Amino acid sequence: MIFFAVFNEVVTMFNIKKVIGCASLVFASVMPAHALVLDSFDYTTSLSVNGVGDVDSQFLAGVTNTIPAGDVIYTLRMTADNNGSPNGIASADSVMADGKLFFSQASQTTASLELDYSDADAGTALDITDAGGSTSFYFDIDFADIGFQAVVTVTTLTGIAQAVFNVASTVSNETLFLSFDSFSNLVGVADFTQVVGINALITNNASGDFTLSEVGTVPEPSTLAVLGLGLLGLGLRSRKKSA
Numbered sequence: 001m002i003f004f005a006v007f008n009e010v011v012t013m014f015n016i017k018k019v020i021g022c023a024s025l026v027f028a029s030v031m032p033a034h035a036l037v038l039d040s041f042d043y044t045t046s047l048s049v050n051g052v053g054d055v056d057s058q059f060l061a062g063v064t065n066t067i068p069a070g071d072v073i074y075t076l077r078m079t080a081d082n083n084g085s086p087n088g089i090a091s092a093d094s095v096m097a098d099g100k101l102f103f104s105q106a107s108q109t110t111a112s113l114e115l116d117y118s119d120a121d122a123g124t125a126l127d128i129t130d131a132g133g134s135t136s137f138y139f140d141i142d143f144a145d146i147g148f149q150a151v152v153t154v155t156t157l158t159g160i161a162q163a164v165f166n167v168a169s170t171v172s173n174e175t176l177f178l179s180f181d182s183f184s185n186l187v188g189v190a191d192f193t194q195v196v197g198i199n200a201l202i203t204n205n206a207s208g209d210f211t212l213s214e215v216g217t218v219p220e221p222s223t224l225a226v227l228g229l230g231l232l233g234l235g236l237r238s239r240k241k242s243a
Contacts, residue, residue: 035218038217039214040213041096041100043096045058045095045097046058049078049092049093055076056076057075057076058074072115072116074094078110078111090109091106092104092106103202103209105204105208113203114202117197125194128193128198128217129192129193134217134219135181138176138178138217139175139215141173141212142211142212143173146204147169148167150201150203153200153201154192155196156192157194157196158190159187159191162184163178179220
């Protein structure tokens with residue numbers, strides 16, 4: 001069995017859509033918003049499982065921005081339930097609707113939700129670095145009560161890479177990040193400018209619930225902050241000279 005290092009450097013930021021929309025005039029006028037939206041969950045489907053071994057899967061064709069004309073398969077699995085407990089009710093549900101991905105599971109149950117994005121046109125690849133502007137995945141999280149984990153696997157024309165994204169505690173209206181640098185190559189050398197598939201396996205070890213509103217790629221938050229401060233400094237310096 002291969003074990004992968006967990007990427008623990010999780011950075012909190014305002015919702016990325018709010019950041020882009022509310023950026024200062026000086027910053028926005030010179031810095032393009034290198035946010036590549038991979039999935040905004042603007043479609044409707046639902047999954048439900050009720051016991052160990054139960055699997056519910058839904059294939060949606062050409063509905064995502066992840067890969068050109070991208071397809072996605074959602075798969076919900078129950079791996080442990082609480083039916084041995086008095087009055088135990090084993091269930092897990094996931095709904096994609098109104099621009100949100102909802103996930104919930106009953107107490108003492110364990111389930112996984114797999115999101116598998118692929119290229120509908122074989123051989124067509126996507127540059128998720130957005131021509132070098134993006135260096136990190138972002139996850140807009142509306143709510144997570146006890147956290148969750150996602151194993152993210154990126155398949156490219158040159159190789160396959162994987163990283164683990166951890167949300168360790170309660171989260172409310174935050175954007176968290178997973179750096180491209182945290183990925184380890186499994187096969188060949190993955191080139192994030194030639195992506196043909198992305199897989200995210202999301203797991204909870206308890207009765208965790210969460211809601212995602214968007215995922216995509218952006219520059220590292222530290223890069224944005226440094227550039228923003230630099231532009232602010234230039235503005236203040238120019239203003240001082242003209243005074």
